[in-house]
Amino acid sequence: MARTSRKLRDAGLGALNFGVIAAFVAFAAFPFYWMLITMFKDTIDLLNPTNNPWIFNLPPTLENLRLLFHETLYVRWLWNTAFAGVLVVLITLFVAVPAGYSLARLTGRSGEHLGIGIFLTYLVPPTILFIPLSRVVSTLGLQDSLWSLVLVYPSFTVPFSTWLMMGFFKAIPKDIEEAARMDGVSRFGAFLKIAMPMSLAGILTVVIFTFTLVMQEFVYALTFITDARRFTVSVGVPTFLVRGDVYFWGSMMGACFIASVPIALVYNFFVDRFVAGFTVGAIR
Amino acid sequence: MAIVETRDIRKHFGEVRAVDGVSIATMDREFLVLLGPSGCGKTTLLRMIAGLERPTSGDILIGDQVVTELSPRERKTAMVFQSYALYPHMTVFNNIAFPLKAQGFPGGDIGRKVEWAASMFGIEKLLDRKPRALSGGERQRVALARAMVRDPSVFLLDEPLSNLDAKLRNSAREELQQFQRQVGTTTIYVTHDQVEAMGLGDRIAVMERGVVRQLGTPQEVYDDPADTFVAGFLGSPPMNLVDRQGEIVGFRPEKLLPKTVFQAQEGLIPLRFHVTRVENLGADRLIYGTLGDPFPDAKAIANLPYTLPGRIRPGEIHDFALREKDLRFFDRATGLKIPRNPAVERK
Amino acid sequence: MSVLEREMPAPPRKKGRLALYLDDDRRLGRTMLAPAVLYIVLLVGFPFLLALYYSVSDVTVGARELSFVGLENFRRALRNPTFLTALKNTFIFTIVSQIVVVVLAKALALAFMKEFRGKRLVRFLVLLPWVAPISLGAIGWLWTLDSVYSVINWTLRDLGLLAPGTWPIWLGQPTLAMASVVTVHVWRLLPLATVIILAGLTSIPQDLHDAAEMDGAGAFRHLFQVTVPLVLPIMLVAVLFGLVFTFTDMIVIYVLTRGGPFDTTQVLASYAYFTGIDGGDLAGGSAIALFLFPVLAAAAILILRLARRTEVT
Numbered sequence: 052m053a054r055t056s057r058k059l060r061d062a063g064l065g066a067l068n069f070g071v072i073a074a075f076v077a078f079a080a081f082p083f084y085w086m087l088i089t090m091f092k093d094t095i096d097l098l099n100p101t102n103n104p105w106i107f108n109l110p111p112t113l114e115n116l117r118l119l120f121h122e123t124l125y126v127r128w129l130w131n132t133a134f135a136g137v138l139v140v141l142i143t144l145f146v147a148v149p150a151g152y153s154l155a156r157l158t159g160r161s162g163e164h165l166g167i168g169i170f171l172t173y174l175v176p177p178t179i180l181f182i183p184l185s186r187v188v189s190t191l192g193l194q195d196s197l198w199s200l201v202l203v204y205p206s207f208t209v210p211f212s213t214w215l216m217m218g219f220f221k222a223i224p225k226d227i228e229e230a231a232r233m234d235g236v237s238r239f240g241a242f243l244k245i246a247m248p249m250s251l252a253g254i255l256t257v258v259i260f261t262f263t264l265v266m267q268e269f270v271y272a273l274t275f276i277t278d279a280r281r282f283t284v285s286v287g288v289p290t291f292l293v294r295g296d297v298y299f300w301g302s303m304m305g306a307c308f309i310a311s312v313p314i315a316l317v318y319n320f321f322v323d324r325f326v327a328g329f330t331v332g333a334i335r
Numbered sequence: 336m337a338i339v340e341t342r343d344i345r346k347h348f349g350e351v352r353a354v355d356g357v358s359i360a361t362m363d364r365e366f367l368v369l370l371g372p373s374g375c376g377k378t379t380l381l382r383m384i385a386g387l388e389r390p391t392s393g394d395i396l397i398g399d400q401v402v403t404e405l406s407p408r409e410r411k412t413a414m415v416f417q418s419y420a421l422y423p424h425m426t427v428f429n430n431i432a433f434p435l436k437a438q439g440f441p442g443g444d445i446g447r448k449v450e451w452a453a454s455m456f457g458i459e460k461l462l463d464r465k466p467r468a469l470s471g472g473e474r475q476r477v478a479l480a481r482a483m484v485r486d487p488s489v490f491l492l493d494e495p496l497s498n499l500d501a502k503l504r505n506s507a508r509e510e511l512q513q514f515q516r517q518v519g520t521t522t523i524y525v526t527h528d529q530v531e532a533m534g535l536g537d538r539i540a541v542m543e544r545g546v547v548r549q550l551g552t553p554q555e556v557y558d559d560p561a562d563t564f565v566a567g568f569l570g571s572p573p574m575n576l577v578d579r580q581g582e583i584v585g586f587r588p589e590k591l592l593p594k595t596v597f598q599a600q601e602g603l604i605p606l607r608f609h610v611t612r613v614e615n616l617g618a619d620r621l622i623y624g625t626l627g628d629p630f631p632d633a634k635a636i637a638n639l640p641y642t643l644p645g646r647i648r649p650g651e652i653h654d655f656a657l658r659e660k661d662l663r664f665f666d667r668a669t670g671l672k673i674p675r676n677p678a679v680e681r682k
Numbered sequence: 683m684s685v686l687e688r689e690m691p692a693p694p695r696k697k698g699r700l701a702l703y704l705d706d707d708r709r710l711g712r713t714m715l716a717p718a719v720l721y722i723v724l725l726v727g728f729p730f731l732l733a734l735y736y737s738v739s740d741v742t743v744g745a746r747e748l749s750f751v752g753l754e755n756f757r758r759a760l761r762n763p764t765f766l767t768a769l770k771n772t773f774i775f776t777i778v779s780q781i782v783v784v785v786l787a788k789a790l791a792l793a794f795m796k797e798f799r800g801k802r803l804v805r806f807l808v809l810l811p812w813v814a815p816i817s818l819g820a821i822g823w824l825w826t827l828d829s830v831y832s833v834i835n836w837t838l839r840d841l842g843l844l845a846p847g848t849w850p851i852w853l854g855q856p857t858l859a860m861a862s863v864v865t866v867h868v869w870r871l872l873p874l875a876t877v878i879i880l881a882g883l884t885s886i887p888q889d890l891h892d893a894a895e896m897d898g899a900g901a902f903r904h905l906f907q908v909t910v911p912l913v914l915p916i917m918l919v920a921v922l923f924g925l926v927f928t929f930t931d932m933i934v935i936y937v938l939t940r941g942g943p944f945d946t947t948q949v950l951a952s953y954a955y956f957t958g959i960d961g962g963d964l965a966g967g968s969a970i971a972l973f974l975f976p977v978l979a980a981a982a983i984l985i986l987r988l989a990r991r992t993e994v995t
Binding site: 068069071072075076078079080081082083085086089097098100103104105145146147149150152153154156157158162165167169171172173174175176177178179180181182183184185186187202203205206209210213237238239240242263266267269270273274284285286288289300303304306307310311312314315316318319322323 | 704705706707708710711712714715717718719721722725726728729730732733736741786789790793794796798804805806807808809810811812813814815816817818819820821822823825826830831833836837840869872873877881926930931932933936937950951954955958959964967968971972974975978981982985986
């Protein structure tokens with residue numbers, strides 16, 4: 052008797068759990084599902100308010116994607132994003148990896164305070180800085196240039212990546228670098244030959260995050276760049292494709308889906324490390 | 336020719352005096368053990384000799400050269416870490432080759448030297464493996480091979496056996512000693528395990544609270560401890576220390592035996608031993624109890640070899656005895672040994 | 683002793699300056715840290731000071747010279763009804779969406795603690811709103827909430843849930859627009875909060891749960907007296923970061939409503955943008971944006987105190 056009631060309760064809890072999960076999945080994924088459906092729909096089908104939006108009233112079409120890739124600047128924007136992304140990744144690695152190591156190993160107590168200071172720059176949002184930076188960018192003659200983004204983006208990727216790398220370097224047992232120093236390399240050599248190769252996972256994480264942050268960034272790109280040919284994806288799609296009253300919904304949904312899902316897939320694998328970077332200190 | 340010497344070396348971490356004025360010198364080709372409880376400063380001392388820690392004051396000399404200001408790589412010493420600190424991203428071969436590469440050895444020589452070092456420790460078959468695919472004992476050998484491959488002038492070992500299980504530890508101890516005798520490199524070995532220290536060391540430096548309490552051969556530190564700390568730290572169970580008229584008298588448990596064991600003319604101190612507890616350890620029996628005159632009510636432990644016949648049970652009173660020459664005397668205030676001839680002193 | 687020291691042979695000093703440098707912890711440390719510090723000082727610190735400076739000046743986009751006007755910009759902002767609306771909206775958005783996020787994230791994280799088939803796929807789907815660029819995700823919502831073609835309206839009507847003649851314009855009616863924007867913020871931040879809380883939950887040793895079970899704690903006691911207190915610090919971290927993100931965000935507003943209708947969804951960040959960049963009034967925009975700062979500073983102090991407390995225990 053007790054056993055059956057317990058079984059029933061477990062089954063009930065299981066169903067409840069399933070329901071909760073299903074509801075959340077529907078909420079979270081719906082806009083993306085809707086993008087996927089919309090991008091293959093004929094525009095005439097889309098723009099007839101009497102049509103059932105859940106089904107294909109006209110046969111699926113690739114016309115929206117053709118339009119997107121051939122008659123808009125979409126490919127250009129993708130390319131711009133990749134260009135800025137790669138350069139920002141390189142700058143970030145070059146600046147943040149040594150800085151993270153320095154904070155983890157070399158600067159001791161004062162480094163701890165500096166590290167917290169760097170952490171706090173997370174909290175200074177673009178929304179406070181974009182106005183003065185717009186002036187800095189124009190003074191440097193970088194307005195309407197992708198280089199303005201290459202210059203400014205590391206200001207938020209570096210603090211985050213430094214903090215992240217610091218965590219990775221701290222996780223390496225000190226012994227191993229000391230052994231390397233006993234074996235005849237310098238302090239810097241131990242960093243280069245031992246600590247860096249041992250934190251490849253961390254470096255990869257930094258690469259992924261930096262790239263996603265560049266891809267997600269909106270405010271600076273919107274502020275510094277007005278020439279549509281220089282937009283990144285995240286700004287180009289919502290500003291340029293929406294301009295005027297004509298919405299090419301099919302193409303827009305395609306643009307959003309194609310740009311967001313692949314990067315989301317990659318990011319997905321690194322989310323836990325990302326969270327660890329956020330919560331250093333609060334866990335344990 | 337490599338004598339390591341420290342001259343009044345100190346290391347203070349803020350208020351904490353990890354090492355507080357140590358002056359010791361090894362002999363050439365010696366196996367010197369730094370022994371002490373955890374937190375006594377032995378590892379800090381070793382790390383300063385290695386160059387991983389900068390002394391607050393004092394000097395370190397290796398082979399008559401002041402190396403205090405030199406970085407670890409310039410000291411030509413090799414170290415084996417407690418964790419072995421193998422490079423996890425390199426194969427065993429590359430681990431052993433790393434010090435050679437770091438010092439710019441020519442490529443051909445490296446292969447030959449690595450093979451040679453690996454064969455010394457019987458790990459030739461493991462050269463292609465990564466450290467995580469090795470057992471504890473194998474890792475320890477790789478660490479040793481990596482340390483010796485470049486002919487260092489000094490070996491520094493930081494509890495290299497403590498991560499092995501008890502069975503492996505015995506054979507590793509033996510191998511380590513044979514190997515050190517063979518290469519004849521001056522070795523400084525840190526441990527908290529007195530059995531290791533007694534078995535391995537040519538000499539032992541017993542440390543406590545940042546200072547060396549006694550430096551001597553295993554026999555000296557065991558038989559003739561310099562103070563009550565050393566007396567109480569070495570031996571299991573440690574030396575019995577009992578109060579008598581303003582001084583402390585010490586004697587080893589294995590010297591407190593039934594009276595019948597001794598010859599009459601040995602200068603015996605007979606005493607009654609009220610047994611409270613008996614612990615059977617297989618090869619030995621530990622007898623806990625309280626003594627009668629001349630140490631009234633003092634608690635003591637006697638260690639009887641199992642070969643000694645006779646039943647002893649808790650609650651019984653037995654006639655035991657000590658030889659006068661086995662007594663050691665310490666100052667009650669300072670704990671330091673009082674050197675004197677016990678026979679003359681006896682009332 | 684001192685005589686001996688003087689007679690000691692000097693150590694070999696043939697190593698180069700570089701070698702010396704590469705082994706010196708402090709100097710090497712500073713050198714390796716310098717580029718990062720420089721970057722942050724030049725591109726975060728300096729612009730921040732510039733923002734402070736602009737906010738007390740009369741700078742505009744074209745102006746070459748600027749003069750000091752004191753607190754005039756702040757006074758002007760406080761007299762401006764749009765600014766006051768934006769200020770109020772910012773708080774409403776932030777607080778409402780955070781409360782909803784925390785409650786939902788806790789529920790979702792608990793659901794994720796159990797094993798079930800397809801968990802990896804489910805996790806990916808739930809994470810999508812956070813890991814995809816928000817400006818693009820918001821466009822998905824723009825289409826979903828479209829005034830004419832909204833799939834939500836169509837479905838509600840088809841199910842008979844809409845009264846005849848009503849047709850909610852999600853982004854065009856003040857209350858609905860606000861609700862929509864809050865919903866999109868919740869949608870966006872929920873995955874992050876969930877993952878952070880999940881990390882906190884999984885960091886509780888199983889022993890503790892077992893002990894609570896052995897001690898006879900029921901499900902509720904277990905949840906509220908064991909689990910929740912243990913994840914509280916990390917939940918606070920999630921909340922604080924969520925607060926900061928929502929509080930300073932302008933992307934969702936910009937894409938969905940541009941602050942409309944009639945500034946009913948205007949927030950400080952978006953209003954600063956429209957004033958400073960679109961309107962060219964850099965000084966006014968800076969002053970508006972700086973109203974964000976006290977809250978951010980408070981969040982920063984809270985995070986620091988939290989970090990310190992967990993460090994101590």
